[in-house]
Amino acid sequence: MPLTRRQLLGAASLASAPLALSACAGFSTKGDEPAAASGTLAFTTWGTDAELAGFRSAISAFEKANSGVSVRLNAVPYEQMFTTIDAQLQAGTPPDVFRVPYYTFGGYAGRDQLLDLTPHLDKSVAERFTPAAWQAVLRGGAPYGVPHHTDTxxxxxxxxxxxxxxxxxxxxxxxxxxxxxxxxxxxxxxxxxxxxxxxxxxxxxxxxxxxxxxxxxxxxxxxxxxxxxxxxxxxxxxxxxxxxxxxxxxxxxxxxxxxxxxxxxxxxxxxxxxxxxxxxxxxxxxxxxxxxxxxxxxxxxxxxxxxxxxxFGGNALVATKQAKDPALAASFLDFVTGADPMREFCSGASLLPTRKDLVESGVDFAVRPELSPVFIGQASSVQPQDSGQVASPxxxxxxxxxxxxxxxxxxxxxxxxxxxxxxxxxxxxxxxx
The missing domain is CATH 3.40.190.10 (Periplasmic binding protein-like II)
Structure with a gap:
């Protein structure tokens, strides 16, 4: 039986086909220089079997698109996730990237523990996401994460x-x-x-x-x-x-x-x-x-x-202020919020996209796809003023x-x-x- 949200386990060994490699555009370093093509990123998350499969698929595709780059996935139980992250932040050894609920995001951003992505973002990236989702990752008008998916x-x-x-x-x-x-x-x-x-x-x-x-x-x-x-x-x-x-x-x-x-x-x-x-x-x-x-x-x-x-449920992906290679971390965040990776992730895990194009075109859930329009339609009723409050510090x-x-x-x-x-x-x- 598939894992439920109540049974979030810390490990799963699921193989997935790689995603299309055309999804990595939008982030850049200052001067429009490409992100580093080598290095290692540490990514900590929790997830159901389907969610971890989606992450592994995106990581595999990102590594293939970026020769010399590797992403080390650390999957932990949800109950341990933020005690682990908090201890690592305090010790100065946090992961480069981690997953965070929107209602917790504001606390990390407010404590100046996240990477301001402004220097690494294409100016048009805000247009990629729904206004409610984009508002949820802003702190003082600057993005400190990317909205990966939502749920309502x-x-x-x-x-x-x-x-x-x-x-x-x-x-x-x-x-x-x-x-x-x-x-x-x-x-x-x-x-x-x-x-x-x-x-x-x-x-x-x-x-x-x-x-x-x-x-x-x-x-x-x-x-x-x-x-x-x-x-x-x-x-x-x-x-x-x-x-x-x-x-x-x-x-x-x-x-x-x-x-x-x-x-x-x-x-x-x-x-x-x-x-x-x-x-x-x-x-x-x-x-x-x-x-x-x-x-x-x-x-x-x-x-x-x-x-x-x-x-306004769901989760953002963030890079820590102490990320070893901020440009590479930003490039990874860009990739996993590309159209193809997000579509596959949301379809497989029955979650809702934050990209406007996917909301408009629709995402068919792998299970009970006829119910997809109900949830996507309901998510469209969330306004930026709502999500902004939920993501407050x-x-x-x-x-x-x-x-x-x-x-x-x-x-x-x-x-x-x-x-x-x-x-x-x-x-x-x-x-x-």
Whole structure:
């Protein structure tokens, strides 16, 4: 069975055919001199089997295109990834290149631990990526990484459970996604039909996935940080609407009581067991679901209020400030975000591209390719102002604030106003550190 995101292993020995070698254009050193044609790069990452296969394929192609260059891949378990990176940075022995979630990127860039890629970037490289993805790797207007892929949550649904409640059609276009009111009516119909031990849906905000709660805030056209990325902005009508609506999931018994943000049970597992009719999930879950589930299921778009939105997930690739050969590191980052390597990586791993051309042309997932447009369409609803907040330098500390305050709102009985006040205080403290 394919590895899931919950089973991130540190090693895999998968062979892949090399990618087309036409993808290495866009980066240059000052004066447009080509990057060094010899040297060794150390690249540290975690990944599922499919992700590591994609990286190995890109590395093989990069080495063939650059005689004398070698890239040493160090695959580690996700649980060890950043303790390892942090220790190496402190000791002065970091890898040249590593992979980092967008919500962690800002911390490294803010501590001046990453390489400013400006001297090594072609001036037009920003046009390669979607605005939301490019915004996520900027610090003070300068790029300190490249957006490798993204992911966002859409709704996976159990077709027989919905049909039993009379729900036989779901939105097939982003612009037709359920509104919050329509989602409430769907949840109500399911609640009336389902036995007490089963639930209309479950949301994937457990653990660090609490950042996915922000989708509700963005759908209400709200912010949690002002444009300066330090001033709290959650105290707003949109903030109150997001807290009140998501709090109602528990009061209305639309979600299991053990599925709050501090739950140790993943939303996908609850859905797999058919305890919930729907779950929010990233595209990365599709291979595991296809291999595991024995019921008919599909995908549709997340709901909308003032606008459509989505959580901005996925990962960037960055070079450390101490990279032995900055130009070579930049050349590698360029290569792996070329059209062919990104297409193969995203297709094989069921992840979403950050290149505008691939978003426009579409990427067919290797598993359940008919669902690709749902996830790519959902990702298109993420705006630069959303991704920029998620990639802020204070995001790691803000995650803890979200966990604590939302847990009290969902299962502790805290009022909307108390929750907004607690979020405001916590965000202010997190951004002042």
């Amino acid at each position: 949550s859409a709704i996976l649904y159990n077709k027989p459970m919905l049909a039993a409640a009379g729900i036989t059609e779901v939105p097939t276009r982003l612009e037709d996604a359920w509104t919050w009111d329509e989602l409430a009516r769907v949840a109500g119909a399911l609640r009336r039909e389902l036995p007490d031990a089963k639930y209309p849906f479950v949301y994937n905000w457990q653990g660090n996935g609490v950042t996915r709660w922000l989708s509700w805030l963005f759908e209400a056209d709200g912010r949690f940080l002002a444009e300066d990325l330090t001033t709290p902005a959650i105290d707003s009508d949109a903030g109150r609407a997001a807290v009140e609506f998501t709090q109602s999931f528990f009061r209305q018994k639309w979600v299991p009581p053990n599925s709050s943000v501090k739950s140790s049970t993943y939303a996908a597992d609850i859905w797999y067991s058919q305890t919930a009719a729907m779950t929010w999930a990233g595209a990365f879950l599709l291979p595991d679901a296809d291999a595991t589930l024995d019921f008919e299921w599909g995908a549709t778009f997340s709901p909308r209020r003032a606008r459509s939105a989505g959580d 204070s995001m790691s500390a803000i995650i803890t604030v979200l966990k604590d305050q939302l847990e009290e709102a969902f299962v502790g009985g805290r009022s909307v106003e108390e929750t907004i006040a607690g979020l405001t205080r916590g965000i202010a403290d997190a951004t002042s550190r």
